[in-house]
Amino acid sequence: MTSLRGLYAITDTPLLAGGKLLPYAEAALIGGARLLQYRDKSGDAVRRFDEAQALAELCRRHGATLIINDDLELAARLGVGLHLGQTDGSLAAARARLGSEAVIGGTCHAQLELAERAVAEGASYIAFGRFFNSNTKPGAPAATVELLDQARTRFAQPIVAIGGVTLETAPGLIARGASMIAVIHALFAADSALEVQDRARAFAALFD
Numbered sequence: 001m002t003s004l005r006g007l008y009a010i011t012d013t014p015l016l017a018g019g020k021l022l023p024y025a026e027a028a029l030i031g032g033a034r035l036l037q038y039r040d041k042s043g044d045a046v047r048r049f050d051e052a053q054a055l056a057e058l059c060r061r062h063g064a065t066l067i068i069n070d071d072l073e074l075a076a077r078l079g080v081g082l083h084l085g086q087t088d089g090s091l092a093a094a095r096a097r098l099g100s101e102a103v104i105g106g107t108c109h110a111q112l113e114l115a116e117r118a119v120a121e122g123a124s125y126i127a128f129g130r131f132f133n134s135n136t137k138p139g140a141p142a143a144t145v146e147l148l149d150q151a152r153t154r155f156a157q158p159i160v161a162i163g164g165v166t167l168e169t170a171p172g173l174i175a176r177g178a179s180m181i182a183v184i185h186a187l188f189a190a191d192s193a194l195e196v197q198d199r200a201r202a203f204a205a206l207f208d
């Protein structure tokens, strides 16, 4: 059973261009990331399959869980988890396809009603955000920390907080009920894999 608590690292193809994807992802896993999301917005099916397969192997080696963003077919081919946003298809269909053990997450922005629906459709976790200014997705709808108080009392499912999360802002989110913090820029915008590893270790330690 996958533990849905801790650092949730999300890759970003432009940020990790130039051969950084695998070494930086592995550094995040060595540092303690429990979930790793492959987030690639290109339509390059061959590269996407190859990269996702390599990430699946890394996650297997480090005892972490791979989540594919947006793409149910790719997740099904690899037998890994999936994250779907509001326009990415049905969570219920994904659950039916991937089975009861798969980790499947849903974007809920800042709306408890969306979380209600995601849970009803079988989501393993519910993701709220963006909590802060995000380098990666500046236009994402904004959420407040008060939302976490309400979500925590209303849902048994693990809560993911995303959007501009840093080492400085993460503790406040965890204290308000986030089981996982999902991070791109503050983890992967680094000069070396070693720096990613150090950052991941620091994020992971917030959950000790």
Ligand SMILES: Cc1ncc(COP(=O)(O)OP(=O)(O)O)c(N)n1
Pocket: 008, 010, 037, 039, 069, 070, 083, 084, 085, 086, 087, 088, 105, 106, 107, 127, 128, 160, 162, 182
């Ligand atoms: C953990 C997590 N939470 C939210 C998102 C955002 O999903 P979505 O709204 O579908 O946006 P894109 O990531 O597809 O641009 C996420 N990917 N992961």
Ligand SMILES: Cc1nc(C(=O)O)sc1CCOP(=O)(O)O
Pocket: 107, 109, 128, 129, 130, 131, 133, 134, 135, 136, 137, 140, 141, 162, 163, 164, 165, 182, 183, 184, 185, 186
């Ligand atoms: C992919 C994504 N989804 C968001 C949401 O609010 O749903 S914010 C976001 C980007 C997260 O990256 P960073 O840690 O660099 O801000």
Ligand SMILES: [Mg+2]
Pocket: 069, 070, 083, 084, 085, 086, 088
């Ligand atoms: Mg999406």
